[in-house]
Structure formats: C-alpha cells, structure tokens
Amino acid sequence: MNAISRRLVVGSAVITLALTMAACGKAGDDDKSSDSSKDKSIGLLLPDTVTARYEKFDRPLITKKIQELCSDCSVQYDNAGGDAAKQAQQVSTMIAKGVKVLILDAQDAVGIKSSVQAAVDKGIKVIAYDRLAQGPVSAYVSYDNQKVGELQGQALLTAMAGNANPQAKIVMINGDDADPNAAEFKAGAHSVLDGKVTIAYEQSGLWKDTVANQKVKAAITSIGAANIKGVYSANDTMAGGIATALKGAGINVPLTGQDADLTAIQRILLGAQSSTVYKAAKPEAENTAQIAVDLLEGKDFKSIADTTKKSGSGNEVPSKLLEAVSVTKENIKDTVVADGTYTAGQICTADYASACAAAGIK
Template structure:
C-alpha cells in the first residue's frame, strides 16, 4: 500500500483543534467491515479518540478509489485525534443503511457518508439529527433530506467538462482527418448524483460538436438514461460496448468513447480489443479517478486520459468540516448555490481536478506522491 498516497497532509492545525473535543466510546459493530481505530501518524498524532468518535461509511471495496478514500479519511481523522469506525458496504444499500444505523447507536458524533444511493438514507439521517449527530456528505451528495450539514466533493461539473474536452483533444490528435468522428457515450450510475454532473458537464462541450455534425453517435444513445451503467460496473460497461459494436459498427469504426470512470474504461477497452481494435488507431477512451491499472494503460498508449481527484485533499476537507461542526461552527464553504439535494441547498467545499494523459503522468501522479514510478510501471498498487 502506498503510504504517501493515503497519508497525512497538512492537518497540524486540525489536530490541535480536535484534541479538546469530548471523547465518545462505544463497542465496534460485530461482523462489520471495520478498519482498525489505532491512531497512526507519528509526532503529528493526537491521542487516539481524544476528539470523539466519527463514523465513516464508504460504498464499496470493489473500487480502488473508494479504498483509497476510506484509508485517507481514517488516517487523517486519527491523526486529528478521533476514534474512527470505518465501514465499507460492498455496494449493497441495505448493508450501508444497517451500518449507519449501528454507528448512530454506538454514539458517533459525526457521520461522514459516501452513499451508494443518494436517496436511500433519509431514515438514517432523521435518526442522526434526532441524536444530535452531524452529517457530512462525502463526494456523493445525499438527496431528499434536510439533515445533511455539509458536502465535500470535487467540482463535478468541471470533471465532466474535462472528460469531454479530453475526448475532443484526443480525437483531434489521433484522428485529425475523420469528419465526422464516431463516438459513443458512457455515464455512471443514475442513483449517484455525481453521475448527472459528470454527464451534463461532458455534454456541455460535446453536444455542440454533435449538433454541428463533427461527431456522430451511431447508436443515437445520447441521454444519460441510455448511457448509464448501474453501480459503475466494469462488466456491464464491457457488455454494453460489445452490444454497440455488434449493432452499429459492422461497417464503421468507433473513434472515441466518453467514459465517466476508469473501471468503465477498462471494460470498454476490453470490448474494443476483443472487437479487433489495436495500435495507433485505437479509439480515444477517457476515464476518471487515476486508478493504477488505468494509469498503466495510459502510459502504454491504450487509454487516452483520466481525471485525477486527489483523495488526500478531499479527506483533509472532510476532517476540517468535522472539527468545525463539533465545535459548533460552520465549516468553510466555497459553494453555497450549486448542490440542491431536493430539500435544501447544501453548503459545499469543492476541490479542483487535473486531466492526466501520457504527457503529465509523472508530474501529476508520481511527483505528488499519489503513485510511485514502480507502481506506474507495473500497473499494480504496492
């Protein structure tokens, strides 16, 4: 495991602020997928549990991105003096609901939740509010509840814009003489609020090209409902790409694919390779999350790009927000207008993102310590 990628970033002030908060114990949930709660981080660490207990609910361990998020949040909370109950729900909505219920019963002071389904946790949030527990929605906005105190995420519309622009740039680079270029569109899971921002951001730059006849979607599947991949599953994306090739590309070539996430990208790439695509005319495929297997594909010239979202910085903002809420303060927000969850506009802190191609892998990912050069070369996290 790459400790630098998961590790402590600039939370000395947060640690100091957290030490004075009231401690709260409670037994761990039997049988839950729970990370250890022993504080780490050397000289920067506050006493374990001095800041109180925080429940951290992550959606799955099937994605390397969410494992990285969970570990980064856990470590930085522990370094700030909190006891941490970190659980992964294995992409199962009832499991996540039960885990959050148990965290509330155990008396956590703050919940940090990356929801599987942004509409499924309203009962748990009602119970949290009744118990005086603050709720931070982590990266995926929890919808249809007034009991969301803060939202930390990346600028998700900008993520989509970056993906769409990367597809445009890649097509111009690899297929300058193809006019129109044939593209297909893959979006995320409809129950993830972010998927809608990603898709609308991408289409804000792609739709004018489609309208002008520069790009053609041969399948005519241009709505997010048609492009969505439930639970962001790689296998589902591969099957959809195979079906599109069979139905629409018998005598045509696909030149580019908008993919909202690296896992989808790898499924799409497998389908394309099985369909005979290879070499310098391999379609442009975008992605997101800088997963190491996809970074390796970028270096190898197969996947064109990914969007890097530094989970260490997101974890840092989640910890800062937790400390502020426990002190009775409003967390620092840089967006108080965009994220309406259907009941309220949730104050938010949004982080910026970086488009990564073969040209800047080292600068963006190795020099920042997110991945080591050895990991990039092997395509495997150490």
C-alpha cells in the same frame, strides 16, 4: 458453627458482595463518562470496494487526518460493498454506536435520505463525502463534478483530433443514476461533446467494469466496429471493461476515464486509454476530516466550506468543491507521480517499463 454464627457470616458476605457490585457499577459509569473516544466518535461509510480509490486512499487518509486533529477521537468504519440497503443498515448501526458525526459517501444519494434524517434526528451531524446525499446534511466535500465531465469531454475531442467532427460516432458509458455525480459528469460531458460529435450509443455502466464491457459489446454490434471513433467512459473502473471489449473487437480509439486508478495510468501508457481525470484524494479527504472535527467540537467550518450547493432534496448545503486535472500520457509524471499518489516503481512494472521510459517516468 451455630445458627447465629452462620447468619452473621452470610449477612456479612451479602453486604460485602453488594458493596463490591456497587463499586463495580460506579467504576463502570466513571469509565463511560471518562472515555472521551466514545464522546468523540466519527463514523465513516464508503459506498463500494470496486472503485480502487476508496480503500486505498480515502479511508486511510480521512482516518489519519482525524486522528492528527483529534487524538482522542475514534473512527468507526464500514463499506456498503455496492449495496444501498446494506448502507442504510450501516447508518442505523452508526446511530446505535452513538457516533457524533457521520461522513457518508452515499451508494444511493436519493434512497439514503431517510437514513440521513434518522441520524440528524439523533443529533448526529452528517457530512456528504464525494456524493451529495439528499436530506439535511451539514456539509458537502467533493470536486466540481460538472467541470470533471467537461474535462472528460474535451480530452476525448482532443484525442480524436481530426476524427472529431459532427458525423463521427462515439459511444457514451455513464455512471450509476443512483449517484448524483453521474448526472453532473454526464451533463458536463454533453456540454462539450454535443454538436461536435454524434453520440450514437449511450447507456449507464453502473460504475461496473463487467456492465460497461457488455454495453460496449452491444454498441459494437449496433454501430459497427469501424464506425466507432471514440468512447466516453465516466470512470476508470468501467474503462477497464471497455478497453477489453475494444481490444477484443480490434478497435483502438480514444477512451476517457476518471479517478486516475493505477491500472488506468498503465493503460494510458500503453495507449489502451487516452485520458483519465485526477481528483487528488488527499485534499478531499483532509478537508472532510477537518470539517468533521470542527462539527464535533462545535467550531465554525465555513472558512473551508466556502460555497454552497443545492441537493436533490432542495437543501442548500455548505460545500467545498475542489478542482480536478485531466491526465494524459504527457503529464502523468507531473501529476500522479509528482503528488506521490504512485511511485514510478508502482507504475513501471516489467510490462510497462519501456512505455514508462518513453514517457520520461523513472
């Protein structure tokens, strides 16, 4: 092949390669612009894996409802594993991924404020889920947490029966102060308990069974096992650790909880826990999913968020606050079983079969 021929072949190859690359580049741009799931991306950040409900109920229910409402929406998910700094990084990652709406259950409602602001500055709508994060959030979906605390306090007094008097000493194990809900549960419980019993020991259990266990052991040492007439636990995870501590000390007194965890329902059947609070995950998750899709599509969501709540940063946030239910042995069948949260088979394993039969659960 002579020099002229080689130049013609090389030149032709270069032109062909350039056209091919241009075509590929154009196709890539088309893919990006036509990929509606990228334009309809919703982020979901949950706070921990210790609380059983988040992975078992909240995540799948929210994801399912979003996909029912918006078939071409995608859901980007992550869990902070109880680490506030990790969750802040996860918000940054969601921003980088280009989510349009972010559903955020804050591990630290105060500390996450700057992350919320950063997301909003990028045009992302933020929904505070279950816990009211500080900063310019667009909506908030949760239960009426003050009333949850009131339900817990009243359930404890009811279970204490004749032992409920101003001299009766109880132990109070509250949630994590970084969670604004914890303060509301606490305030609600105090509004019912104060003056009716003596709160002889009160500490935060940080939503952890191990911490709650240690705190109650300290309370037993301080107060004396025989002097404790009841224990307020802000949730079921902590109640599990508390029940172990009480059993180890030979104490059997009323013990509250919250979240209607399966293990809590089983403890209630055996008498190791007297009550829990059932906050059905489905309505909370589905209302949140509907608001997320409405925000994504620029629709009005105020018919769902029919009230407002002021956050710790002073923001008035359109809110949906649901009503919770106190659960005792007497109404397990009519609440968590009737709603399909758990089947009788899930609750009534071999160790709980006779207790289930006594409670009419089959």
